Structure formats: C-alpha cells, structure tokens
Amino acid sequence: MSSSESVKSLTELVQQPCPAIETSKDGKQHESSEPPASESQSTTPLPLSGHSALSIQELVAVSPELDTYGITKRVKEVLTDNNLGQRLFGETILGLTQGSVSDLLARPKPWHKLSLKGREPFVRMQLWLNDPNNVEKLMDMKRMEKKAYMKRRHSSVSDSQPCEPSSAGIDYSQGASPQPQHQLKKPRVVLAPEEKEALKRAYQQKPYPSPKTIEELATQLNLKTSTVINWFHNYRSRIRRELFIEEIQAGSQSQAGSSDSPSARSSRAVHSSEGDSCDGVDTEGPPEEKQSGLEADEYSNATTKSQGGQAESVFEAGEAASQDARSSEKTESFHLGMENLEDTDDEGRLKAPRQSSPPGSQSSGEILETMPNSATKEDASTSAASTSVLTGESSFKSKESSEKMLSVPSTSSTLAGGSQKANSIQSLFSFSEAASSKNTRDNTLRKKKAANLNNIIHRLEKAASREEPVEWEF
DNA sequence: TCCAAGTCAATATG
DNA sequence: CATATTGACTTGGA
Numbered sequence: 001m002s003s004s005e006s007v008k009s010l011t012e013l014v015q016q017p018c019p020a021i022e023t024s025k026d027g028k029q030h031e032s033s034e035p036p037a038s039e040s041q042s043t044t045p046l047p048l049s050g051h052s053a054l055s056i057q058e059l060v061a062v063s064p065e066l067d068t069y070g071i072t073k074r075v076k077e078v079l080t081d082n083n084l085g086q087r088l089f090g091e092t093i094l095g096l097t098q099g100s101v102s103d104l105l106a107r108p109k110p111w112h113k114l115s116l117k118g119r120e121p122f123v124r125m126q127l128w129l130n131d132p133n134n135v136e137k138l139m140d141m142k143r144m145e146k147k148a149y150m151k152r153r154h155s156s157v158s159d160s161q162p163c164e165p166s167s168a169g170i171d172y173s174q175g176a177s178p179q180p181q182h183q184l185k186k187p188r189v190v191l192a193p194e195e196k197e198a199l200k201r202a203y204q205q206k207p208y209p210s211p212k213t214i215e216e217l218a219t220q221l222n223l224k225t226s227t228v229i230n231w232f233h234n235y236r237s238r239i240r241r242e243l244f245i246e247e248i249q250a251g252s253q254s255q256a257g258s259s260d261s262p263s264a265r266s267s268r269a270v271h272s273s274e275g276d277s278c279d280g281v282d283t284e285g286p287p288e289e290k291q292s293g294l295e296a297d298e299y300s301n302a303t304t305k306s307q308g309g310q311a312e313s314v315f316e317a318g319e320a321a322s323q324d325a326r327s328s329e330k331t332e333s334f335h336l337g338m339e340n341l342e343d344t345d346d347e348g349r350l351k352a353p354r355q356s357s358p359p360g361s362q363s364s365g366e367i368l369e370t371m372p373n374s375a376t377k378e379d380a381s382t383s384a385a386s387t388s389v390l391t392g393e394s395s396f397k398s399k400e401s402s403e404k405m406l407s408v409p410s411t412s413s414t415l416a417g418g419s420q421k422a423n424s425i426q427s428l429f430s431f432s433e434a435a436s437s438k439n440t441r442d443n444t445l446r447k448k449k450a451a452n453l454n455n456i457i458h459r460l461e462k463a464a465s466r467e468e469p470v471e472w473e474f
Numbered sequence: 475t476c477c478a479a480g481t482c483a484a485t486a487t488g
Numbered sequence: 489c490a491t492a493t494t495g496a497c498t499t500g501g502a
Contacts, residue, residue: 100481102492188484230496
C-alpha cells in the first residue's frame with residue numbers, strides 16, 4: 001500500500017539537493033519501500049523490472065552521499081539478528097544474486113567511487129533500512145518461499161527431476177536425461193594455486209601485460225588467453241576494492257574509542273614517515289599523488305619495461321618450450337622465497353620458510369604440466385619437468401600458501417580527502433585520511449598495496465603520455 | 475580495441 | 489544449509 005510515498009521522498013530529495021548533514025541518524029533519507037505499487041509478490045522473483053527501476057535510478061541520481069560502509073554494516077546486523085539470509089535479501093530487495101550480495105556487504109566501495117549503477121544497491125539498502133516493515137516483509141517472503149518449496153517436493157513424489165526445467169531445453173535438446181549433459185556444458189575453469197601464484201607474480205611485474213605477454217603467460221600456464229585476460233581484469237579490480245575497504249575501515253575505526261592515535265592529521269599534513277600508508281587509489285591520477293617509499297626492494301615494478309620485450313617467464317620452470325627464445329636472463333625478479341607451507345590457517349605467519357629453497361634460485365612451484373595440446377581432459381600427468389628444480393618438491397600441499405612476497409613499504413600518500421571535492425563530503429565514514437595501517441602482519445595487504453601501486457604507476461605513465469617511464473621520484 | 479565496474483553463477487568453505 | 493570466492497560475461501567510456 002502506500003504507493004505514493006516513494007514519489008514523495010523522491011520529490012523531497014529533488015527539492016533539496018543538498019541535504020547532507022545529518023548527524024547521527026539519517027533520518028530523512030528516502031523512505032518508503034521500493035517499488036511504487038505493483039510489487040507482484042506472487043511468483044515473480046525479481047522485483048526489478050521496469051517500474052521500480054526507474055524510480056531507483058532517479059533516486060540514485062539525486063541521492064546524497066551515503067555511507068556505504070555504515071549501510072552494509074546495518075544491513076548485516078539486521079539480517080543476522082532476524083535470521084534472514086542474504087540470498088533472500090539480495091533477490092528480494094536488491095535484485096542481485098547471493099554471491100553479489102555477499103561481496104557487496106563484505107566489501108562495499110565508498111560512495112564516491114561508485115558509478116551510478118553501483119550506487120543502486122546501496123540506495124535500495126538504505127530504502128530498506130528506513131522501511132519500518134522491512135524485516136517483516138522479508139520474513140513473509142521467507143515463509144512463502146518455504147511453503148512453496150514444501151509444496152513442491154511434497155507433490156512431486158516420484159519425480160526424479162523436480163520441475164525446474166526452466167533452463168533446459170533449448171540447445172542441446174535431446175532430451176531428456178539431464179544426466180549426460182555436463183562436460184559439454186562448460187567446465188568452469190579453476191586455476192590451480194600454482195597458477196594463481198604465477199599470475200600474481202606476473203602481475204607484480206606488469207599489472208597491464210601486453211597482449212604478447214598475455215599470450216606467453218597463457219602458453220606457459222597452459223591456459224586460455226581469455227582466461228589470463230580475465231584474470232588480470234578481475235585481479236586488478238579486486239585489489240582495488242581491497243584497498244577501498246581498507247581505507248574505509250581505517251578511517252572509521254580511528255575514533256572508535258580505544259585508539260587514541262596521537263597522530264592528528266591536520267589538514268593535509270605530509271606524513272613524511274615512510275612507514276605507513278594508505279592512500280587511496282584514486283583512479284584519477286593526474287593530480288599529484290605522492291607516493292613515497294616504495295623501494296624496489298623486491299620487485300621492481302613494472303615501469304621498467306625495458307624496451308625489449310623480454311619475456312619473463314613467470315615461474316622458473318622453464319619448461320616449456322614455449323617458443324620463446326629470448327633469453328630471459330634475469331628476468332625473474334626477486335626472490336620471494338615463499339613456498340607453500342602448510343596451511344593451517346595461521347595468520348601470523350612467521351617468515352621463515354623452512355623449506356629449502358636455495359637462496360639463489362627462487363624455486364617456486366611449477367606448474368603442472370603442459371600437455372602438448374591434446375585437449376583431452378586435464379589430468380596431471382606429472383612429470384617430466386625436465387629441468388625442474390630439484391628442490392622443487394613437486395607435489396605441493398594444498399592450499400596456497402600464503403602469499404607473501406614483496407614487502408613494499410607502502411605507498412603512503414595521504415591523498416587528503418580534502419582536495420578531492422572539497423565540497424560535500426560529509427564524511428560519514430571516515431575521511432579518506434591516511435590513517436595508519438600499522439599491522440605489519442598482513443603480508444597480503446602489503447602485497448595488495450604494492451600491486452596497486454604498480455597499477456597507479458601504470459596509469460600515471462599512461463597519462464603522462466608516452467615518455468619513457470621516467471623515474472618518478474617517490 | 476582496451477579497460478573498469480557490476481554482476482552472475484559455479485564452487486568453495488563454514 | 490548459508491556465506492565467501494572467483495572466472496567469465498555484460499555494459500559503458502574513451
């Protein structure tokens with residue numbers, strides 16, 4: 001009921017474009033439930049379809065800056081408190097699948113980094129949070145779903161394949177037997193830990209590999225080119241996100257209470273210390289971005305592409321044959337000696353890989369095998385490995401070891417939130433300040449940061465137009 | 475064309 | 489069962 005509410009809120013927002021400033025609770029943001037009427041609750045799973053979408057988009061357009069982190073936090077609380085799953089919430093309220101919701105709730109990007117489209121779910125969440133009956137509605141949905149489910153399996157007594165032929169048919173037809181249809185479907189590539197390692201290593205050196213490099217990687221790892229491309233795209237964007245959340249969390253917890261943090265940042269202070277960092281990723285780039293530190297330490301970054309095009313074999317296992325002939329000489333960048341150490345989930349990993357790994361060579365696992373190319377299923381056949389390193393311990397354990405590698409000092413750069421837009425920023429959540437990420441323990445984080453740095457560098461370079469990779473002074 | 479941002483959907487994990 | 493991860497696809501911009 002209440003069909004006009006959304007309109008009302010919308011109008012309100014429109015009328016006063018600059019709301020902002022809400023202190024503790026955001027009271028007036030939007031209210032009302034999403035779809036203006038119609039709400040077919042019966043069988044249509046996806047609520048979004050035409051009608052509501054429009055309103056939402058308009059709302060997004062006029063929506064004030066929202067605290068995405070705060071919103072997701074509250075949503076998670078409400079959901080868990082009431083035993084509501086994110087699947088139901090996602091499909092019913094956001095029109096997204098479970099996986100997407102999980103991701104969104106766990107790693108919300110800051111509002112200003114979101115595209116119009118990306119803001120939609122957050123506006124919906126805010127709307128939902130403001131809806132007094134939000135929980136109740138979801139509970140109802142849950143009940144209905146369950147009922148339907150029960151009914152279905154109840155009535156379908158002997159059906160071997162419960163209904164749900166929705167996807168069926170079409171192509172392969174033939175009927176029937178859903179049994180023999182797999183394999184041809186599409187296997188869903190799963191990269192082995194070693195492969196991921198190799199890709200990550202390659203990423204450190206070149207976040208934006210050239211087509212040629214990609215080809216080589218694909219060949220060496222025995223993966224499809226598209227897989228390698230996709231991997232890089234995904235990795236880059238995911239790394240970026242990690243940084244966002246880090247930024248947000250750092251900011252929000254700063255004044256949580258216990259932490260005193262002497263560091264008072266006065267507007268744009270330049271932290272000279274090289275220690276921490278944080279920094280934002282900022283896609284813009286052009287402006288200044290001071291990154292300090294970054295000693296090459298271990299991986300020198302990408303910019304040094306040297307004009308030749310050398311092929312870097314990511315893993316030492318040379319193997320292969322791949323036709324590369326160029327001597328890769330040192331190529332391998334640093335040593336990173338990690339290797340797999342058991343897993344046991346420890347987070348505090350002490351460094352000190354017990355395993356041998358001769359200091360000079362970075363042994364790292366090598367890939368599984370490169371079959372000629374017959375295409376049959378992939379089974380690891382082992383072996384061979386001609387030059388394989390002896391130390392190589394071929395069978396790796398299982399999980400991927402932690403990834404630790406490079407220990408970049410950090411990018412630092414205070415970026416100063418102020419410079420950004422300097423206007424609205426109500427900063428509900430943190431400022432994008434440079435806080436301090438002191439935990440040294442997280443290698444992963446560091447790695448991500450480092451990776452990100454490379455990313456930034458790459459972009460700057462690009463932006464700066466040709467010009468060789470000048471040496472940016474960090 | 476490449477890239478980034480959003481998602482989906484299959485798998486992994488818990 | 490629910491949630492988390494992740495390769496691939498889609499969309500939209502230069």
